Amino acid sequence: MPLPPPDVSRELLHTRTLRVDAYARDDGLWDLDAELVDVKGYDFPRENGTVHKMGDPVHRMHLRVTIDNDFTITAAQAAYDAAPFNENCFSIAPAYQQLVGLNLLRRFRNAVKERFGRAAGCTHLTELSHLLPTVAVQCMAGRMREERARGGEQSDKKPFELDGCHALRVDGPVAAKHYPKWYVAPEGRAKRE
Helix, strand or coil: CCCCCCCCCCCCCEEEEEEEEEEECCCCCEEEEEEEEEEECCCEECCCCCEECCCCEEEEEEEEEEECCCCEEEEEEEEEEECCCCHHHHCCHHHHHHHCCCECCCCHHHHHHHHHCHHHCCHHHHHHHCCHHHHHHHHHHHHHHHHHHHHHHHCCCCCCCCCCCCCCCCCCHHHHHHCCCCCCCCCCCCCCC
16 A cells, blocks of 8 residues: 655755666576665756755765575675766775675674775765675575475574564464464463474
8 A cells, every 4th residue: 555645835955766677597596686766846956056966966886795595795896877976976886896795794883883984985885785686585585485495394593574673473364374383372372283
């Protein structure tokens, strides 16, 4: 269900679009190609005397990470098509190769903040990187289901997605239905059979 229409008329000022495409590679690895685009809903003067036109990207940047089956980043690269301070912004792109070695499921966002916080990185590329863990999980969800099916319900390892969000909490109806081995009845209610 979408948001209701606004009660007051308003003017569009800014639009940010985030996109991440996930790819299975022929070499068994996975690519996540992320893009951030910012556009303004109005024209504005540039420092050089020209006019930045409404709808033209103020920011347009890309981040690609390659991950293995354990969600560890094996390669990373960043690129810019547009940024307000041109080469002053673009020059940070090579630093994002420092993502290599990080694991998307193990304190990734904290590690990114430590490596690229404030002046050590680009605010926008860093923000874009924060989308990668959940996209990687979605990318590999089918593979994980297949592995669990092959291994049967005999695994003693709790599926990593449980307790990862409200719907997948171990005491909720989704866990009761789809993960009965890991379901924990809330206090005061008996475990569903």
